[in-house]
Amino acid sequence: MAYQHQSEEISVLIIEDDVRIAEINRRLMEKVPGYQVIGIATDGQQARDQLAILRPDLVLLDIYFPDMNGLEFLEVIRQDFHETDVIMITASREISSVKEALRSGVFDFIVKPLVFERLKNSLEKYQEFHSKLKRIQKENHHVNQEEIDELMDRQKEQLNSYLPKGIDKITLQKVTEVLDHTDEGLNAERLAKKIGISRPTARRYLEYLVAKDQIGADLSYGEVGRPERIYRKK
Incomplete structure (x- = not known):
């Protein structure tokens, strides 16, 4: 009509x-x-x-x-x-x-x-x-x-005004600030310790930023254990 x-x-x-x-x-x-x-x-x-x-x-x-x-x-x-x-x-x-x-x-x-x-x-x-x-x-x-x-x-x-369920604006800003000041990249565990959140929560925010194409993720292969994802600003 x-x-x-x-x-x-x-x-x-x-x-x-x-x-x-x-x-x-x-x-x-x-x-x-x-x-x-x-x-x-x-x-x-x-x-x-x-x-x-x-x-x-x-x-x-x-x-x-x-x-x-x-x-x-x-x-x-x-x-x-x-x-x-x-x-x-x-x-x-x-x-x-x-x-x-x-x-x-x-x-x-x-x-x-x-x-x-x-x-x-x-x-x-x-x-x-x-x-x-x-x-x-x-x-x-x-x-x-x-x-x-x-x-x-x-x-x-x-x-940026739309954030999906489980993503808080203030926490997202903290995550972004840490990444902005980390040249070598970091994993979910290091991010969690830096801003005082759980590792699964840290991973959720990092993967959200990857999905938005704001950061990149690579696999790091250590001597022992499974490879881990390392995140860094593009």
């Missing part, structure tokens, strides 16, 4: 197979000033058709559909509708899904059930990012390093 669009607002297409949830999301979105939902698509074909016709600024995209995978559909958007940005709204909590979505360039990744304040925060940050980008495009087709850094910092801040 499609709606009339007022050009000064950010246009949004909701891609969600559950019509009831799509309508709830539409009502929540339009509580945020500056946004207008111009269409709802409930399957892959509708999504392709409405993207081609409506050319929305932003898509709210689920992962699970009867006839398609939302993560795979991200590639369709990137290839054929690259002017459209994406916010994932999904029940999926697997780190692999988060990793794939982030690598595909989504602006945000929000886990169901949708909380209005979390959505509002994301939309306000996107609005700021979108406005800045539009202003730069209008004023000049070229950007300087400062403007690029500002756009990148805002997008990185938004992407």
Whole structure:
């Protein structure tokens, strides 16, 4: 279904197979000033058709559909509708899904059930990012390093605002600080001792950073025992 669009607002297409949830999301979105939902698509074909016709600024995209995978559909958007940005709204909590979505360039990744304040925060940050980008495009087709850094910092801040279950922001910051000051790399046991957490917890944070492609991991073969994973900043 499609709606009339007022050009000064950010246009949004909701891609969600559950019509009831799509309508709830539409009502929540339009509580945020500056946004207008111009269409709802409930399957892959509708999504392709409405993207081609409506050319929305932003898509709210689920992962699970009867006839398609939302993560795979991200590639369709990137290839054929690259002017459209994406916010994932999904029940999926697997780190692999988060990793794939982030690598595909989504602006945000929000886990169901949708909380209005979390959505509002994301939309306000996107609005700021979108406005800045539009202003730069209008004023000049070229950007300087400062403007690029500002756009990148805002997008990185938004992407980093989502943390999966079991990953605490403060602990993650401590882990990152230790890695920043360790040139030779370290294993989970050394990290655990440095910041006062258990070895399994340390490994969970290290593997999370590996999954986000922020650090690397290599195998170290000692004289006795099994090889261990050594983590270091890239």
